[in-house]
Amino acid sequence: MTELSTMKDGVANQAEASDRVLQILAEAGRLFASKGFEGTSMRDIALACGISKSLLYHHFANKDEIYARVAVGSTLELYLFVRDRIPDGAPSQKIRAFMVATAEYFRRYRWAWIASTTAFWNDPDRHRHKERLTRRDRFENFLRGLIQEAIDAGEIRKVDVPMTGRLILSSLNWMHRWYNPNKSATPEQIAEIFFDMIFNGLRSGELVELPGAVPPKEPLKTGRRKSR
Amino acid sequence: MTELSTMKDGVANQAEASDRVLQILAEAGRLFASKGFEGTSMRDIALACGISKSLLYHHFANKDEIYARVAVGSTLELYLFVRDRIPDGAPSQKIRAFMVATAEYFRRYRWAWIASTTAFWNDPDRHRHKERLTRRDRFENFLRGLIQEAIDAGEIRKVDVPMTGRLILSSLNWMHRWYNPNKSATPEQIAEIFFDMIFNGLRSGELVELPGAVPPKEPLKTGRRKSR
DNA sequence: TTTTTCACAGACCGATCGGTCAAGCCCGGC
């Protein structure tokens, strides 16, 4: 069984985590995502769980620890989740798989995702959450490795690797600001559209077919018009 | 004189705004950007300004109004700021100018930018800030118009316009999460790199030169390697 | 000179914050 098999509700995966702890983490993640860290009180979390506030302190030392479990746990899983979904094959297709997998994670564990990408970034005391940051680094370095691989294979031009990674991650990280689950397109489909744009570029002209390049399937319609 | 000439510290521009009001807006914007809305208290703002807390309530009705002035003011200015910097010429070059101008705004009025793109997006009561949202819509619709123009001119392929706008704005909106003013590249240079990537795409192959397309200047170095 | 205006300060308010504590409840082992 993988590290993911014990995952529950997209939040925690520690083997010893009880149902109550998982419930608290799930509700807290949802609240942090919708109201922010400072905007979510311990009373809010307790009310959402239908338990007393004191019980939160029985399971967690303080508010920071709840947030850390939501954010660190989710970021660790993000790396493993994505890594396990990268197929063998053409490097550019691995980048595409990376984007689709990240989008899938976003769709499935949306609250934990938003909580981990929203809060604390501007907190001057953010080094409390060092572990989460290094895990996020691992995730980003993994993408950079894929980009370098695609360059070495000659599938993409010799672009700046860190900047390319930032462009790709920006398109995914910003999605929670505008994504509407009620609309037709899934996050995975959106990720494929972004990959197509970033990989092929916007400018008109002949598209050069590469070994494992351009997604051959017709992407989908999200708005009024779509083509290639 | 333009609407921008009365702008001060990237925040407010009302003609009747006193120095003290501008000072409060500037300090509040900085604090909202660094600690978030909920994380910033009225006492914090007063302390940063070196005034009493009561004085804040002499100039503003409440905390929401201070935030609204920071965010709405800055978002209005963003649209005007960018619009005035779009040159006549090839549509794709207008998109490039749009990105560079947005990046310049980000560099110059960073606190107001972060405050306006950070807080309140997840607030269920966000409709308090309706005015800001419609102004942000105007800004985004402006970009979509430029994209449609480039499609009609045949400079870019028939991509999905809203999705293309989201990709472009994602790359710029996410910048405040990783941008380091101490590093060499300016936001404007970063915007040019992103435009180059998005416009030309990553994949290798011959680049087709268009009337006013690819920025001919060598972009710059931000990391270890860079080429095209 | 008297009056009005207004930027400003300090004391204060009820509400809520994160966090503590002592005590119950419940259930399996003796």
Place this chain on the structure above:
DNA sequence: GCCGGGCTTGACCGATCGGTCTGTGAAAAA
């Protein structure tokens, strides 16, 4: 029976929150 320990509670704490109230001093208006 009863005993021990983990799950759970409500009362309570000091601190801080957003916001109000009363006054003050100095400049402008009369």
